Amino acid sequence: MALLRQLCLALTFLLITVCASLAQTEAPGALDYERWESTAVRAETALADGEASNKSLETLRTEIAGYRQRFQSAQSEQKARVATLQAQLDALGPVPEEGSREAPDIAARRKELNDQLAQQRAPVLAAEEAYTRADGMIREIDNVIRTRKAEEMLALGPSPLLPSYWSVALQDLVRSAGLLASETSAAWTKEGSGADIVAKLPTVLTLLVLTMLLTLRGPHWVHVGVNVLRRRTRRGSGVWQFVLSLGQIVLPLLGVYAFATAVRISGLVGDRVELMLERLPIWIGVALFVRWLAEQSFSRDDDVATLPIVRRRRAQARYYVTLIGLALVLKGALALLGRIDAYGPETAAVLNFPITLLCALLLFRLGQTLRDARAQGDSGGEEPQDAIYFRLRVARIVGQLILLLAIAAPVLAAIGYANLSDVLVFQTIATLLLVGTGLVIQRFIGDAFQLFTGKTVQEAQSLIPVLLGFILVLLLLPPLALIWGARVADLTEVWARFGAGFTVGGTRIAPTDFLGVILVFFAGYAVTRLIQGALRNSVLPKTRIDIGGRNAIVAGLGYTGVIGSALLAISSAGLDLTSLAFVAGGLSLGVGFGLQTIVQNFVSGIILLIERPISEGDWIQVGDQMGYVKDISVRATRIETFDRTDVIIPNADLITGNVTNYTRGNSLGRIIVSVGVAYGSDTRQVESILLGIAREHPQVMMNPAPYVYFKGFGENAMEFEIRAILVDINHVINIRTEMNHQIAERFKAAGIQIPFAQRDIWLRNPETLHSADAADRHHSALAAKPPSTPQPTQDKDAARGALHDEGDVTNDTGADAGDGDR
Incomplete structure (x- = not known):
């Protein structure tokens, strides 16, 4: 509890420090070096004496740190002025060689600029020297404070196991109880207390009734509200349940605050009780928060629990975490009582040891x-979902890790390392509470995303929840550092170092410069996208430019x-890119050797966009790949094949290889439909039928007119071709199919036959087949005789040998086949 309170105070102090440092930033000309010298001397004296407190x-x-920030700003401002004067001097040209004369007006101007340059460099040097001195003092102060804190944490104190300290602790507790009782008795018996309590009785009773309602019935009301909401709505129920659960x-807490107010108004308590009542809402708030976090992290509902382990384990975890919250309240109360009554280290060790244990x-x-931990329904062999x-x-x-810390902490406390034991126990508790809070907030982000989009994070596959989770982790890092001993000054120092930046090629680059670069770049990128959208949707469609030209203009x-946008962003940050010339030269070698293929494709993509040999929507063929162009980028071109698959082709292949573009410029294209007719058919009739089919099709152009080509006399048929120009070549497959259907129908009606390949089989020495059949019959007859007779096998072999020796079977094809049937 004390750690959480210190954490809240530390965050508040961080905000105050940052605001104060920003408010103390003055103009470079307003620097008071006399005041700075006084502060520096005072700091050096305090460091030399070593007696100053940490506060x-x-x-x-x-x-x-405020002075250091102003010195840094002064350096930046003055360096900009120095750079301007140096640029003016460079514009006048180099100084003439000895013995040469320069024009009087140029010489006078050069002298004037040199004087101004020397005058401006003096404040820069002074600011640099003061900045270095301030930075060194800050480092020394940080080292002193860190050393003191480390020594305090590792200090060996009294052991709580020594019986001699128990009597001292018991006497201190009795003394505190006596003082508390005497103060309360004095408040009850002071003059006029009776009349005062009667006058305040209605207010006190009202507050007490309100306390009972809020503390006893408040959680039940929240539980009923969550159940009603769960039954009535499904979308966004996680968000509303989270909001309602905060009512727990x-x-x-409002009820506790009303109780503390009622007791304080009554005037029947002493100063010690007053101090405790002031902190009572904080203690109870911590206990309620810990209990709420336990309910959220290990909820009975599987959909709400951020750690969905088995229900029995979740119930145990809720019980342990709730008891930890109560232990924190007890530790806070004892710590306050020890500060009020000035307990010694022996009493503090004895009283803190049971709580630590x-x-x-x-x-x-x-x-x-x-x-x-095992997931609900996970038997150990089957893994649950990845997340x-x-x-x-x-x-x-x-x-x-918790098991190891929980074992080591009581041992250290028993030895006497109470501070180190407290760090291990209570810092671990604070870390667990912080991580648990982060997990609950992350789940709330997912529920809110589902509420606004109607999809879960898994269904949407969006990066927004991931980015928000990353930002949440970054926000939790400073409190985590504060929990484990970091000071607010350490965090501000990290931010100061981060804001100071680093030097590259003589140019200091700060993260704020990067932020400015990113903002300017994205602003320029957004404007570019808006202009592209306006051109694509409003301006270019009203022109006579074809679709390929429009896409090229928009892409260019x-x-x-x-x-x-990139150049403008870099220029706006004031980055001097000339100092990076050597780096760029080295990178050019890498581009030449290692990235030559990428550069080749990039240049080829620029050529494609300028020359436009292909455009989006064209039907092209590259090697074995054929399809429609869907996208042309600077590295590769994506085409969609007729199988509805995407093929990525490097732009260099489109520039250096053979590319067939079927729809370049227009969609006209030629179709060739081949057909063969049997010998003896009327060729003039065949030509007339085919020409009629071509002319009647709506996709066939009449100028130039279709033509029937009598190709020649083939092996099995007389060959004809329909050759026509189509209005849209993209429909060539459908048109060829339709023409083939009409050819089959009209040839059948006209009695014209479409021949097919024919083959005749010729047998040489057919008598050998009869010899083989006789040998087989003789072998079957001999098979019925006793096995001692080997003659049938020999006769069979002789017969088969005669078959192979005396004749063979051949299959002649081609022109010898004739016109007979198969």
Whole structure:
């Protein structure tokens, strides 16, 4: 609890520090070096003495950090002016060699600029020197504070196991109880208290009734509301359930605040109780938050639980986490009581040891639960979904680490390392609470995404929830660092180093410059996209430019806009690219040797966009691939084949290879339909029928007119071809199919036969077949005799040998076949 309160205070202090550092930023001309010198001397004296407290050093560091920020700004401003003067001097040309004379007006101007340059460089040098001094002091202060904190954490104190300290602790507790009772008795018995309580009784009773309603019935109301919402709506139910579940914290907390207010208004308590009542809402708020987080992380509902382990394990985890929240409240109360009554280290060690031991035991049990985490319905052999399995695997690793820390912390506390033990136990608890909160928020992001889009994160496959989750992780890193001992000044120092940037080629580049570059680039990119959309949808369709030309214009404008946006973004950041010439030269070698194929395709893509030998929508053939052009980029061209598959072809192949474009310029194209007729058919009739089929088709052009070509006399038929020009060659397959149907129908009606290939089989020495049959019959007769007689086998072999020796069978094809039937 104390750690969480310190975390909230640290975040508030961080915001105040950042705002103060921004407010202290003044113009370069307003630098007061006398005040800075006084502050620097004071800081050096405090560091030399070593007696200043950490709080004093932190205050001094904040003041020095403000000066350092102003010195850095002064350097940037003055360097810009120096660069301008140097550019003016360079414009005058080089200084003449000794013995040469220069024009008087140019010489006077050069001298004037040199004087101004020397005058402007003086503040830059002073700011650089002061910046270096301030930065060194900040580093020394940080080292001193870190050393003190490390020594404090590793300090060996009294052991709580020594019985001699138990009596001291018991005496301190008795003394605190006596003081508390005496204060309360004095408040009850002071003069006028009776009349005062009677006057305030209605208000006190009202607050107490409100306390009972909010604390006792508030969680039940929230539970009923969640159930009603779950029954009535499905879309966005996770968001509304999350919002309503916050009532389990808010309503009881309001009830506690009403109770504390009622007791304080009554005036029947002393100062110690007053201080405790001031912090009571914080303690109860922490306990309620821990309990709510346990309900969200290990919920009874499988759809709500961020760690969906088996239900029995979830119930155990909820119980352990809730008890940890109560232990934190107890530790906060004892810590406050120790500060009020000034307990000694012995009493503090004895009183804190049971709480540390209890929290370590609860952590140990929670670690066992996480170590043995299995998904609901997971028997151990079958893995659940990837995301859940990864989360459970991380939970098992975390559980093992918690077990080690829970064992080490009580041992260290028993020895006397109470501070180190507190770090291991309570920092671990704070880390678990922080991580659990992050997981709950991440689940809420997924539910909100589903509410606004109507799809789950898995269904949408969107990067938005992923990016929001990444931002959430970045936001959780500073609190995590603060939990484990980092100071607010450490975080501000990291940000200062981050904002200072780094030097590349004599140019200082800061992350804010990168942010400006990104913003300008995306602004230019957005404008480019808007112009492309306007041209594609509104302007170019009203012109006579073909679709390929429109696409080329839009694509060229896109590349030009991207390159221009990049150059504008770099220029707006004030980056000097001339200092990167050597780097660019080295990269050019890499481009020449390792990226030559990519560069070749890039140049080929530019040529395709300019010359436009192919355009989007063209029907092309490249090697064995044929299809329609769907997209032309600077590296490759995508075509869609007739199988509805996409083929990516490098642009270099389109420039250097053979490409057939069937629809370049227009969709006209020639169709050739071949057909053969039997010998003896009337060739003039065949020509007339085929010409009629071609002329009657609506896709066939009459100018030029279709033509029937009598190709010649083939082996089996007389060959004809229909040759015609189609209005749209894209329909060539359908047109050829339709013409073939009409040819078959009209030839059948006219009695014209379409021949097919014919073959005759000729047998040489057919008498050998009769000899083979006789040998087989003789072998069958001998097979019935006793097996001792080997003669039948020999006769059979002799007969088969005669078959192979005396005759063979041949199959003659071709012109010898004649016109007979098969």
